[in-house]
Amino acid sequence: MDWRSVDAALFDLDGVITPTAEVHLRAWAELFTAALPPDVAPWSDADYFAHVDGRQRSDGVRAVLASRGLTLPEGDPDDPPGARTVHGLGNRKNDAFLTVLHRDGIAGYPGSVRLLDWLAGRGIRVGLVSSSRNARAVLGAAGLADRFPVVVDGLVAAELELAGKPAPDTYRYAARLLGVPERRAVVVEDAVSGVAAGRAGGFALVVGVDRGVGEPALREAGADIVVTDLADLIPTA
Missing domain, CATH: 1.10.150 (DNA polymerase; domain 1)
Incomplete structure (x- = not known):
């Protein structure tokens, strides 16, 4: 994956950052x-x-x-x-x-934390987009609350009347808060509905994380890349 054309990464939470799924x-x-x-x-x-x-x-x-x-x-x-x-x-x-x-309790996936570290070292902005109303509680339990300056969760979606996934509204709102156009942001999702939201939103790239859904289903929903560990997205050179 070429990160040079990306200014921000927008992550789902459950099954992507933490094994809360x-x-x-x-x-x-x-x-x-x-x-x-x-x-x-x-x-x-x-x-x-x-x-x-x-x-x-x-x-x-x-x-x-x-x-x-x-x-x-x-x-x-x-x-x-x-x-x-x-x-x-x-x-x-x-x-x-x-x-x-x-x-x-809960802990972040080691590979996901490694990717967050790598992105932070290169100044690539990150946001969290979760349908869960407990996203902040999960981040706090995992010790990851300070990693995400932007969190658009189920509470925010309800307050602002944003349509949930597979509609792209929550992802587009997170990109707006980060000040990054969709064409310069990547969406990272493990759910078919979330991948479909990223594809519908016109984002630069949609990464599917296969935690059980299966690569064919993620690709059919619109994933450009499918990995089983977010550490696979870190360039080796």
Whole structure:
């Protein structure tokens, strides 16, 4: 990869910088194993990658329910976790995620931290674009909060009414905050929806990180390059 034509790198968080995708997967599995009725297909890990990965929480709930032909009332964002609403299920999943995060902690992928170090040494600006509303908590738990001067997460998207991935709005907003045009920024994503957002945004390059989705799916969504470790993006010479 030639970094000479790039002024900024915009990273997803879960599965790109930190292995929080594993925590999210366990939390979603716990939620829908209990919430899906017995007369529909049970939850599987494939549901995470097909319907949830990279999406905002409420969008993920709707997508899983729709895959089973189910609907629930929307409810309100402050619905209690026990409510049988889209937001209630989302809040139940969030409680499960935070329990695991605080109990077990989290650390950045070594290769991802190496790339952040390399980019910092060359003055390439970085931003974080995550659908999660817990992005800052995860960065803090991983000791990486000071690495990203710009964080556009699910809270920012909700406040500014930015469409979530696969729409490019959150990535474009992060590039604007960094003062870099899309044609001079690279998007780094592990989710099909995030790769599609980078492609739709007209960014210089979209890098797919294969943490389980598979290279064919990432390339089909629009990834120019697919790696399994972000250290592979560091030039060797």
